[in-house]
Amino acid sequence: MKLLLIPDKFKGSLTSEAVSKAFIAGVKNAGVEFTSHYIKASDGGDGFMQAVAHYRPCISVQVISENPIGKPIQSYYLYNQETNSAYIELANASGMELLKPDERNPLLTSTFGTGLQIRDAVQKGIKNVYIGLGGSATNDGGIGIAQALGYSFLDENSKKLKAIGSSLNQIKSIDDTGVLKGLKQVKFFAINDVTNPLFGENGAAHVYAAQKGASKLMIDELDLGLKNLDNVVLDKYHLQNAKLPGSGAAGGVAYGLKTFLGAKYFSGINFVLELSGVNELLSKERFDYLITGEGKIDEQTLNGKLIQGVVALGVRENIPVIAVCGKLAIEKEKLKIQGFFDVFEIQDSANDLGYNMKHAAGLLTAKTTEYFKLLKK
Known part of the structure; x- marks a missing residue:
């Protein structure tokens, strides 16, 4: 056998x-x-970088970042010189395991720390960035990552909002005048295998936010917030990514990566199986x-x-x-x-x-x- x-x-x-x-x-x-x-595999969630390192020669790049509630942490991503590619695991800086149970609240958490890792990779001249999604403590639609890269999300008084879940409902406009130079010359890939849309009954908040510490009322608020973000994006950029299968991955991070960075969605299991030579x-x-x-x-x-x-x-x-x-x-x-x-x-x-x-x-x-x-x- x-x-x-x-x-x-x-x-x-x-x-x-x-x-x-x-x-x-x-x-x-x-x-x-x-x-x-x-075969060591991953769907893009926890263990993504371990799976990549198992099949590709990589070095570890250390970055001072932030955890989901804004506390400074030492984080890292992987770099493969041959392909000039970075491999970033969302859970490394924005993961639920970085928080104590009583700290988990997707209204207050952010993916800003992962954005700092991406910023570091872009500033180092890396041209391909693969982000493994999963294990996040967040439901911010990826606005934390976007903010770390120079986007600003403004309320009705044009005041800059903090990039956390509770701000999603307050976003009235987006300012992209401060976006990091060189961002458009980088190819981004959102690696995951969930098929959920951004919002709705099968969306990011309703399916996954409870395990991140959200109550029923919080889930409803987050879902409305993600819908508001999509409406603002539609008005500003004429993009409609919310219903794409997978946009709800990691609290809507996939949506944010596609909308603000032009990321392509890539099946996590297929990505790792391809690396493995199966x-x-x-x-x-x-x-x-x-x-x-x-x-x-x-x-x-x-x-x-x-x-x-x-x-x-x-x-x-x-x-x-x-x-x-x-x-x-x-x-x-x-x-x-x-x-x-x-x-x-x-x-x-x-x-x-x-x-x-x-x-x-x-x-x-x-x-x-x-x-x-x-x-x-």
């Missing part, structure tokens, strides 16, 4: 490498004869199963996360896809319609989340052993 492993991390519990190791240990314990190949691998080798997984598989998994990209690869190459997860919160039949061969969860229902996260590796190995013993019969 030949296995191709492309799992996501189990957030807060296991890295993708640890998921693969625990899975392989389980297959070994099942007494199955097999070979395996592991197409060349599959042209030479045939695999019996493609293994993927993440901490929780639910409806959001079908909104363009890494797993959906892996399933698409499996369908294209006619390789059955088995997914493993800590918790399964969607009917298996829905997943099978999407192309999954099978999926199994590893949680011990007799214990709480903390126990399951702490013992995830052992649980994964045990459940994998059990599954493959049945599979080989």
Whole structure:
């Protein structure tokens, strides 16, 4: 049996490498004869730069930046000299993990810190900037990034607003006279795999803001704010990017990157798979199963996360896809319609989340052993 492993991390519990190791240990314990190949992947979210560095020679560029609530931090991005490209991970300066639980409030957070990283790259003469989206603590529509690059967002009195979520509703005009020189000579790429629009029932605020600390009232305010931003942009630039699939990624950062920097949207999983050389691998080798997984598989998994990209690869190459997860919160039949061969969860229902996260590796190995013993019969 030949296995191709492309799992996501189990957030807060296991890295993708640890998921693969625990899975392989389980297959070994099942007494199955097999070979395996592991691919380190990312959908553009947490772990994006690690995946890039795994496949491309890069140096780390240190930048004094700001976290989502404006506190100074030491951050970094990656630089590849051969292609004169920078790889920036949004979560590195604007991520939810940079804040304590009681600091998380998307009305008050900003992507300004990520904008400082982009500014540094542009000023160094870098001509290609790839921004991996995901894991953000923000819902600012990308105005924080834009402000760091010289855009100003003004209220009805032409007063400059702070680039945070609560300002979105107050924006009446945009001043771009101070935009950083050389910005138009740089190619920008927004790397992510979610398909949400900017606002509305399936938009950035309604789908993702709650996990960033927003209440129902805050979500409604943020959604209206994003709609207002789009209206101001339409009036100023005659651009309509809000409904493009993916514009709602990372609290609307994708929309901001496209609107203010002319960024192209690029599938995160396809980007990393291309870096990994998986197409060349599959042209030479045939695999019996493609293994993927993440901490929780639910409806959001079908909104363009890494797993959906892996399933698409499996369908294209006619390789059955088995997914493993800590918790399964969607009917298996829905997943099978999407192309999954099978999926199994590893949680011990007799214990709480903390126990399951702490013992995830052992649980994964045990459940994998059990599954493959049945599979080989």
